[in-house]
Amino acid sequence: MTILAFEGLSKNYGANPALRDVSFDVPSGEIFGLLGPNGAGKSTLIRILMDIIRPDAGTVRVFGEPRRREHLDRLGYLPEERGLYTKQTVADVMTYFGSLKGLTRGEARRRALEWLDRVELANVAGWKINRLSKGMSQKVQIASVLLSDPELCVLDEPTTGLDPVNVRLVQDLLMERRKNGRTTILSTHQMNQVEALCDRVALINKGRLMVYGEVGEVRRRYSLPEVRVRARGAIPPLPLIAEAVHEGDSTWRLRLADGTPPSDLLAALVRAGAAVERFDPLLAPIEDIFLRVVREERA
Ligand code: ADP
DSSP, rough: OOOEEEEEEEEEEEEEEEEEEEEEEEEETOEEEOOOTTTTSSHHHHHTTSSOOOOOOEEEEEEEOOOGGGGGEEEEEEEEOOOOOSSSSHHHHHHHHHHHTTTHHHHHHHHHHHHHTTTTTTGGSSBGGGOHHHHHHHHHHHHHHTTTTEEEEEEOOOOOTHHHHHHHHHHHHHHHHHTTTTEEEEEEEEEEHHHHHSEEEEETTTTTEEEEEEEHHHHTTTOEEEEEEEEOOOOOOOOOOEEEEEEEEEEEEEEETTTHHHHHHHHHHHHHTTTTEEEOOOOHHHHHHHHHHHHHHHH
């Protein structure tokens, strides 16, 4: 089921096009990676979704309907430009965020305390916001967005600047959202995180949608036809192998002859008597795909 659909979105700032005819769907229950270099148009797209700005053309559908203001209660948004400039306490600010999403004050406060505990900050509930360190403040803001349990939420670089323990904590929260059927759009430049977390990606460049699809499928689409094989003994020379590079430790990288499916090579190796212990088609890293697409466009 599709929870969000962008259809033909265009937006210009003066003569400067920020989005050009962008259409894609976000399926329900996924962690969806929104990728693109600085200035690609990601924030513009998110701001249109959040009704902060209006597109020049195109439509947004959420929850199966044309986007309306009333949908905002069911959406969460952690913007990139952060900051909670206030002298109120952490628990009060979080309670306020919860009540903005339609929770009663009592329920919002209960969830604020529960979520502080979940991000390992139970001790700061009574602190003034301006006492928080940068990392603490970031976790408080993530918790403030997630405490209303939004059906769809957009997190812009949620883990930037966090230490590895806290990165893992935030990743676990996102995976738990997925387990509960919630949808999360993750805008990030951290490609290892995309591979670790995302089900699907959209890559935007210069306002255009360049790549869209399931992560594994996108990686296969952009991969060279190569496999890594570990085998006891030697790799027999076969016509299906265009090139074999010994990487050491009984491991070879094999480039397949044009049009050869990896499964055919595996079968041929076994038939030829090779003692294959591992056989892994090599997938292009998302980072390589990103660089390739963005550079080709620049050239
Ligand atoms: P991203 O979030 O991918 O970095 P943005 O959506 O912020 O990209 O920006 C897309 C393009 O629109 C860029 O060329 C940027 O300079 C321009 N832009 C964004 N916001 C404004 C604005 N308020 N006024 C004029 N130009 C803008």
